[in-house]
Amino acid sequence: MAKVKGAVVVDQECCKGCNLCVVACPEDVLALHKEVNSKGYHYSHMVNPENCIGCMNCGQVCPDSCITVYRVKVPVAKD
Amino acid sequence: MAELQIQDIIKPENKVYGKSKIMTDTPLHYCYGCSHGVVHKLVAEVIEELDIQEETVGVAPVGCSVMMYNYLDIDWMEAAHGRAPAVATGYKRVNPKKYVFSYQGDGDLAAIGTAETMHAVNRGENIVMIFINNAIYGMTGGQMAPTTMIGQATSTSPYGRNVDINGYPLKITELVAHLPGAAYVTRQSVHTPANVRKCKKAIKKAFENSKKNIGTSFIEVVSTCNSGWKIDPVAANKWMEENMFPFYPLGDIKDGQRDSDEKYSVQKLKK
Known part of the structure; x- marks a missing residue:
């Protein structure tokens, strides 16, 4: 049995803070940042990176193509 | 076992999803949360997957997506308002091996370009038509479009669309089918x-149909226009689900190929 771990990289300057990725995430990984980028948008970022499963939902609903998703399989040792 | 760090996951070999190579680095000028961006991305991904970047020609409309040529790294033509199917027809007939698609909004395809749309599909041109229906004229400030829902408030129908004055919303996809x-x-x-x-599957199928020369492929994408509707993107999605989907139901309406010409030939009709 392998566990899937993922990570999301958001292009902070490209993000317009539309919140669609936050709603699409099934694991509550993403949220809008308190800070703003140079255009004044609250960009999306990972608040719970340990929950990410790399399902790509956030990337697929992103209108500005600013999300890149990475995923690895982590083997879990049986005790 | 030590906990896996994020830096170990973020490596090129672990990448499973990212920006398509067909998309250029130009930031999209659309409002935040606009469906145009998603559909642009899907078209780019399909072109990348089918490996047809050199053979694809897009025809851009007049509307919000008028500057689509800045975002996808393929050949483009710009058509007059509503005339994208006519321009696409010309290009496809001169270059039958190219993949030609038109990308239009509802003000373009369903209002000023209704005649071109109907006749292009009726001729069975081997083009792909992508139709973004957001029930409003987005670029010019949210005026009422033919596809605006009954009772929907817009800047030119502030008390809601009234059937007695403005008629019914136009289901152009059913007409085309x-x-x-x-x-x-x-x-x-x-x-x-x-x-x-x-x-994405539908767009891919449409481009594959274009290769097979079996008739026109028409894809309507029911979309949101959160600045025109004056709500935030998440609420706009909910509004669309509640109000637009009952009138514009999702799904395939026709799937096959164009009718054979013998069916309508004079000799056959005489019998």
Whole structure:
């Protein structure tokens, strides 16, 4: 049995803070940042990176193509 | 075992999803949360997957997506308002091996360009038509479009669309599905990840149909216009689900190929 771990990289300057990725995430990984980028948008970022499963939902609903998703399989040792 | 660090996951070999190579680095000028961006991305991904970047020609409309040529690294033509199917027809007839698609909004395809749309599909041109239906004229400030819902407030119908004055919303996709030249007519949306995946499949199928020369493929994408509707993107998706989907149901309407010409020939009709 392998566990899937993922990570999301958001292009902070490209993000317009539309919140669609936050709603699409099934694991509550993403949220809008308190800070703003140079255009004044609250960009999306990972608040719970340990929950990410790399399902790509956030990337697929992103209108500005600013999300890149990475995923690895982590083997879990049986005790 | 030590906990896996994020830096160990973020490596090129672990990348499973990212920006398509067909998309240029130009930031999209659309409002935040606009469905146009998602559909642009899907078209780019399909072109990348089919490896047809050199053979694809897009025809851009007049509307919000008028500057689509800045975002996808393929050949483009710009058509007058509503005339994208006519321009696409010309290009496809001169270059039959190219993949030609038109990308239009509802003010372009369903209002000023209704005649071109109908006749292009009726002729069974081997083009792909992508139709973004957001029930409003987005670029010019949210005026009422033919596809605006009954009771929907817009800047030119502030008390809601009234059937007595403005008539009914136009279901152009159903109209097109009746025409013998249509091969594949479908209605999709891009508001959830599942719908995005379905929409991508539909666009891919349409481009494959274009190769097979079996008629026109017509894809309507029911979309949001949160600045025109004056709500935030998440609420706009909910509004679309509640109000637009009952009138514009999702799914394939026609899937096959254009009717054979013998069916309508004079000799056959005489019998």
